[in-house]
Amino acid sequence: MTTVLLVRHGRSTANTSAVLAGRTPGVALDDRGREQAAALAERLGALPLAAIVSSPLQRCLETAAPLAAATGVRVTKEKRLAECDYGDWTGRSIKELMKEKLWKVVQAHPSAVAFPGGESMAGMAARAVSAIRDWDERLTTSHGPAAVWVACSHGDLIKAVVADAMGVHLDLFQRIVIDPGSVTAIRYTDTRPFLLKVNDTGGDTSAYRPPAKSNRSGRGDAVVGGGAGPKS
Numbered sequence: 735m736t737t738v739l740l741v742r743h744g745r746s747t748a749n750t751s752a753v754l755a756g757r758t759p760g761v762a763l764d765d766r767g768r769e770q771a772a773a774l775a776e777r778l779g780a781l782p783l784a785a786i787v788s789s790p791l792q793r794c795l796e797t798a799a800p801l802a803a804a805t806g807v808r809v810t811k812e813k814r815l816a817e818c819d820y821g822d823w824t825g826r827s828i829k830e831l832m833k834e835k836l837w838k839v840v841q842a843h844p845s846a847v848a849f850p851g852g853e854s855m856a857g858m859a860a861r862a863v864s865a866i867r868d869w870d871e872r873l874t875t876s877h878g879p880a881a882v883w884v885a886c887s888h889g890d891l892i893k894a895v896v897a898d899a900m901g902v903h904l905d906l907f908q909r910i911v912i913d914p915g916s917v918t919a920i921r922y923t924d925t926r927p928f929l930l931k932v933n934d935t936g937g938d939t940s941a942y943r944p945p946a947k948s949n950r951s952g953r954g955d956a957v958v959g960g961g962a963g964p965k966s
Contacts, residue, residue: 812869
């Protein structure tokens, strides 16, 4: 029952200037983003992390660095966790993009979207889900079914992974909110994923800890009635 903590990078200079950064190199965290990265390290630093896997883009590496320092776990770059390739949309202001005809399709029918000069949203979702599931299987093999690990990535990628875990179509993923510096936890089992928390920006981290031995069967059964929740 391996658990992945999907961390969105802290607030970046592109976020505050309302520009679609995409894969633009050199986009760094702003002051608030650095505070969020430090807070993540404080919240998650005591967890027994099996790995920290990150998008190779600067804003994600800057977010993961304090957590790596706190835990002693090195950051491994994973290109499949990189931001969506927005092609010709990259570097343009959100205000300007909202006037494009494609914007409405992105909102209502993202599975049909292919960014001019870039990749499709379906392709982005497929590689993100593949990366998370591949790493999850690898870490289950090397660290056991109770492993907890961190994947630091970008908003749309995390939303796509959440949609997959919930078994919903990509066209519904715009209903999911993933804020900068947030944590989303998914526990994978042999039969289904369990979505533990979404867009968590503070508070109790007990749900992120490995499950009790009595719950490590890997059967993936949902508790009828909802269960008692994680032990504090």
